[in-house]
Amino acid sequence: MSPNHFESENKERWERLQQMLDKVEEKGAKENAGVEELPTLFRQVCHDLSLAQHRMYGTRLTDKLNALAISGYRVLERRISGGWERLADMVIREFPRAVQQERGLFWFCMAMFWLPFLFLAIWTPYDPEWAMAILGPEGMINMEMMYGTGTSPMDYMREEFGSNFGMFGFYIWNNVSIDLRTFAGGLFGGVGSIIIMLFNGAHIGAATGYVHHACNPETFYSFTSGHSAPELMGVVVSGMAGMRLGLSIVKPGPYDRKTALVLGGRKAFVLIMGAVMMTSFAAVIEGFWSANPMPPVIKYSFGAVMWAGTLAYLFLCGRRRDEA
Amino acid sequence: MSVTPFATTIDTLQPVELADGVEIHLRVAGPAVRSVAWLVDLLIFAGILLLWGVVVAFIASAVGEGIGSGLFLLGLFLVAWFYNVVFEMTARAATPGQRVMKIKVVSVSGAPLRLPQSLIRNLLRVIDFMPAAYLFGLICCLFTSRFQRLGDLVADTVVIYDDSKPVEPSAIQVNAEPHPPPQVLNRAEQAAILQFLERAPHWSDARKMELSDLLEPLTDRKGLGGLTRVCSMGLWLQKGGKK
Numbered sequence: 001m002s003p004n005h006f007e008s009e010n011k012e013r014w015e016r017l018q019q020m021l022d023k024v025e026e027k028g029a030k031e032n033a034g035v036e037e038l039p040t041l042f043r044q045v046c047h048d049l050s051l052a053q054h055r056m057y058g059t060r061l062t063d064k065l066n067a068l069a070i071s072g073y074r075v076l077e078r079r080i081s082g083g084w085e086r087l088a089d090m091v092i093r094e095f096p097r098a099v100q101q102e103r104g105l106f107w108f109c110m111a112m113f114w115l116p117f118l119f120l121a122i123w124t125p126y127d128p129e130w131a132m133a134i135l136g137p138e139g140m141i142n143m144e145m146m147y148g149t150g151t152s153p154m155d156y157m158r159e160e161f162g163s164n165f166g167m168f169g170f171y172i173w174n175n176v177s178i179d180l181r182t183f184a185g186g187l188f189g190g191v192g193s194i195i196i197m198l199f200n201g202a203h204i205g206a207a208t209g210y211v212h213h214a215c216n217p218e219t220f221y222s223f224t225s226g227h228s229a230p231e232l233m234g235v236v237v238s239g240m241a242g243m244r245l246g247l248s249i250v251k252p253g254p255y256d257r258k259t260a261l262v263l264g265g266r267k268a269f270v271l272i273m274g275a276v277m278m279t280s281f282a283a284v285i286e287g288f289w290s291a292n293p294m295p296p297v298i299k300y301s302f303g304a305v306m307w308a309g310t311l312a313y314l315f316l317c318g319r320r321r322d323e324a
Numbered sequence: 325m326s327v328t329p330f331a332t333t334i335d336t337l338q339p340v341e342l343a344d345g346v347e348i349h350l351r352v353a354g355p356a357v358r359s360v361a362w363l364v365d366l367l368i369f370a371g372i373l374l375l376w377g378v379v380v381a382f383i384a385s386a387v388g389e390g391i392g393s394g395l396f397l398l399g400l401f402l403v404a405w406f407y408n409v410v411f412e413m414t415a416r417a418a419t420p421g422q423r424v425m426k427i428k429v430v431s432v433s434g435a436p437l438r439l440p441q442s443l444i445r446n447l448l449r450v451i452d453f454m455p456a457a458y459l460f461g462l463i464c465c466l467f468t469s470r471f472q473r474l475g476d477l478v479a480d481t482v483v484i485y486d487d488s489k490p491v492e493p494s495a496i497q498v499n500a501e502p503h504p505p506p507q508v509l510n511r512a513e514q515a516a517i518l519q520f521l522e523r524a525p526h527w528s529d530a531r532k533m534e535l536s537d538l539l540e541p542l543t544d545r546k547g548l549g550g551l552t553r554v555c556s557m558g559l560w561l562q563k564g565g566k567k
Contacts, residue, residue: 002563025415046346053347056515058522058562067487069348070434077435169394173401180405180447187451187474245478258477265478269440272447287394 003057010048014068017041021071042072093318095274098267102240109239112197117205124209131206143207147215168287175279179238183272190246197239222296225303226289229310231282234275241271338470340434350434351485353427355465358483364421372403412442428486441479448475502563503556514561521558
């Protein structure tokens with residue numbers, strides 16, 4: 001059979017498929033007479049393409065059929081995302097489950113963040129030089145302005161509602177971006193994530209220690225207690241996401257590195273999305289709650305509830321019945 | 325579904341085998357065309373931020389500076405991290421810059437891009453950008469057969485030319501009579517001659533003859549005579565072995 005003969009014999013079918021695909025792509029799957037014919041037509045075109053390739057009917061014909069097969073495949077493979085239901089499932093089950101499954105990584109990242117934190121927080125009151133070097137002169141001035149010895153937790157820390165929203169925007173931009181960079185840094189075999197976690201822990205630890213050295217700790221703790229749980233655990237979880245990515249390069253297991261990276265990326269994706277969610281939630285609290293002039297007792301109890309809630313969410317949510 | 329290993333071809337066609345057993349060819353886009361697309365996007369990106377700054381300045385003058393700076397930073401966060409994601413999730417699967425260059429993002433399997441894939445490849449963009457001007461991304465592109473940067477590798481995506489409707493070349497008249505080749509040719513040889521016949525109209529006469537001269541052992545002559553001979557064989561093959 002000559003290429004021209006082949007083309008003239010099947011042309012009508014190809015055109016019908018093309019028209020059908022155009023219509024579905026333009027108007028969605030709503031307005032479609034005879035759309036149930038689409039899979040059959042697509043499979044026939046796939047068959048025609050293999051024939052044309054095998055019989056060497058020339059690039060003009062194969063290119064045309066190739067393009068037709070690609071757009072057919074695209075339409076048939078189009079998946080409708082789960083929408084809100086899928087999102088809720090990810091928040092309630094998939095994310096906490098992903099954290100629970102990576103127990104080793106979780107404790108590793110906890111250590112990477114909390115060890116430098118605790119060391120500097122405890123050490124600084126005795127020997128503030130390291131903390132001073134980490135914070136720098138500007139950081140120290142900032143700390144003293146916000147939590148200095150002259151302040152009290154009952155002061156209005158922000159004058160108007162507008163600045164609350166301003167701070168919320170800043171926390172989202174700054175803190176969530178750090179999470180995302182921690183995740184991306186994992187691509188260097190996890191080293192990038194580790195460095196960011198260590199530095200983050202050291203910085204926050206230095207600030208905490210410096211408050212004990214030179215400022216009013218009550219102001220500091222009544223401000224930070226509310227949002228500390230989701231924010232700090234968000235840092236740890238984003239570190240887990242980065243490490244999951246890095247480990248799939250360093251230790252690919254039974255797969256080749258490229259496949260391991262794709263599979264690790266899917267797992268890490270759930271973790272980083274969860275971390276972003278936690279940090280954004282922390283930004284809401286930090287922006288709209290933490291600066292309220294309330295007695296420290298209320299602030300501390302709220303903080304305790306947040307810590308209990310955050311840990312319960314990470315460790316208890318999404319557990320399967322048979323494991324509990 | 326399996327992706328066949330990269331054949332030793334000199335073009336950028338990437339064969340992919342679909343579940344339906346057929347092999348399609350994706351034309352992957354290289355770093356050069358993607359860089360131009362990125363530059364266009366960079367301009368649009370700057371434009372959006374500028375516009376957002378003006379809008380926020382108006383809002384801030386009405387409701388206060390705190391809300392203004394908060395809004396601006398929120399916008400900056402969304403645009404800086406999710407500019408590409410928003411455009412890649414549209415039906416065209418391409419940012420405005422990529423649309424200008426007629427390229428788009430798809431899964432390695434040729435299937436449409438999904439939201440997690442788009443997020444992964446764009447969150448990892450910061451690494452590809454390092455140490456400056458997408459150096460890591462470029463190096464990675466040059467060492468992978470499908471021109472994938474690091475983000476593409478993790479998300480399992482490729483950037484391809486969006487030629488869903490190829491332009492049909494006009495019919496070409498060749499002044500030669502179909503003639504069988506003097507000896508039986510194998511499939512690769514037949515394919516070479518057929519492709520020569522299809523592509524020849526785009527070349528100068530000197531180039532055509534330069535190539536057909538390589539076939540002197542088959543045609544027994546050089547120059548125009550050889551060229552005509554090759555075309556007759558091609559026509560004969562095209563007609564399926566008939567005069």
